[in-house]
Amino acid sequence: MKTSFLLAALVATLGLGACNPAAPSNPPVVVVPGPAGPTGATGAAGTNVAVPGPTGATGATGATGNDGSTGNTGATGNDGTKGDTGRTGRTGDTVVVVPAQK
Helix, strand or coil, X not given: CHHHHHHHHHHHHHHHHHHCCCCCCCCCCCCCCCCCCCCCCCCCCCCCCCCCCXXXXXXXXXXXXXXXXXXXXXXXXXXXXXXXXXXXXXXXXXXXXXXXXX
């Protein structure tokens, strides 16, 4: 009997708690914009920013460089091939040399 009475009290408490909540629900929040505020103050004047100038002119041509050093002497060349043998000469006249008289 004690268990059935305890069970009946629990069911009644849950039933009444579901019908009548303990805390009221919060109303929904509706956001409505208000009127516009006054115009803000004028901003400070800007600072001058340097603007890059045009590209400079091309520089002058440099001076001519110095002459280079003389190169080393080359190696001695090889001996040439021997020439062909010459033709045999013609027979000439006989010359007689006479000593001078004193």
